[in-house]
Ligand code: GDP
């Protein structure tokens with residue numbers, strides 16, 4: 297039987313991280329296998345990933361989840377996405393093959409379009425061709441079910457699709473699959489599209505952020521303590537002297553741009569400007585930003601600006617209220633109100649109330665960072681996402697505007713770091729409704745500590 301748990305689930309656009317030893321492999325390019333039901337996509341995917349346990353459904357209409365497989369061919373590793381079984385939208389309406397292909401192409405670097413050569417091109421094959429043209433991603437055409445030499449002519453007929461050379465293949469027998477894979481890898485980029493700037497592996501990268509005097513340097517000293525990793529001058533080791541490796545909670549972390557923190561710049565003019573430059577530069581390199589706020593003082597515009605920069609950069613976020621030792625009843629009263637009024641944009645960020653001076657609650661910092669990073673990299677399976685969207689849309693449909701009611705047809709998580717969702721809709725979703733969806737998405741699946749992005753793809 298078909299058991300998705302038997303397979304390795306890898307993230308198409310995210311570095312596959314190797315456990316907590318900090319070892320990481322690079323991100324893999326993604327090949328999506330698309331085509332109408334029963335052309336042999338699943339059989340072909342099994343052939344590509346080199347497993348014999350067939351994942352073949354003979355009954356169309358069974359909703360399977362999008363499945364990611366890791367494959368190797370001629371020493372190159374890549375990710376294969378099987379779209380078999382994307383047959384229904386979130387409210388149970390049958391999806392056209394073209395729409396399914398559109399979902400798949402969204403997060404792919406190249407596409408393998410599978411056609412049943414014996415049946416020949418159908419209308420829905422033609423519809424997929426139009427989608428492929430529009431998407432402009434590289435395509436390899438698999439003319440499947442060419443089980444013997446006599447059927448090669450049927451494959452040649454597929455030149456008419458205008459997608460270049462059809463590669464005759466028999467997914468069942470393996471005939472021609474080597475040439476097809478060579479052709480697929482020839483069009484597949486070496487590295488996945490940089491969907492976000494952060495792709496480097498190694499230790500997790502943390503930036504301590506905050507306006508001058510909030511306590512960044514004190515916090516760095518506190519966490520570093522005896523935990524600083526001394527890197528010997530090993531030949532070939534390059535190390536950015538502005539960053540520091542610190543051992544915390546059994547892991548090595550890279551604290552970004554600590555030289556900028558340690559350098560006590562006493563600037564009277566332009567200090568804000570330099571502080572914000574530093575913030576942007578550190579965010580660029582970091583995966584998670586710990587934003588320090590001085591709990592003993594009123595929240596300033598500069599504090600909220602730094603938070604906005606981190607959100608816009610799409611980084612995982614932890615808010616550290618520092619100088620908690622100076623907290624008193626009155627200050628606390630105002631602080632609660634500031635959090636409600638001025639930090640609404642990041643109600644999802646984990647908060648730690650610490651004192652870099654006394655060490656109070658500093659042990660909570662690492663777990664908060666880990667929570668945020670886990671959310672940042674989290675992927676919601678397509679089936680689960682659409683089950684949730686289906687229920688949501690049924691109970692809270694979009695308001696009718698001008699006699700029309702936009703519908704969500706399908707949703708998919710196109711990426712991580714941070715989580716990025718794409719909603720395919722039949723009309724424009726109002727901002728209020730999108731925010732409502734984000735809120736419910738967070739309630740349902742969590743995501744503490746990470747911004748999430750929701751995009752729409754409207755079909756006219
Ligand atoms: P999918 O819906 O596109 O994923 O198609 P499947 O992989 O489930 O295959 C649909 C049917 O076509 C199954 O009965 C397969 O055994 C059959 N099939 C797949 N590839 C080939 C092939 O190369 N030759 C022949 N003769 N049948 C095939």
Ligand code: GDP
Nearest residue numbers: 508509510511512513514618619620651652653
């Ligand atoms: P930076 O400019 O953000 O690096 O801030 P510093 O670490 O240099 O701290 C600025 C001032 O705040 C120094 O005088 C620190 O001793 C003080 N400070 C930092 N953290 C704390 C804290 O948790 N409690 C108190 N009371 N003072 C702190």
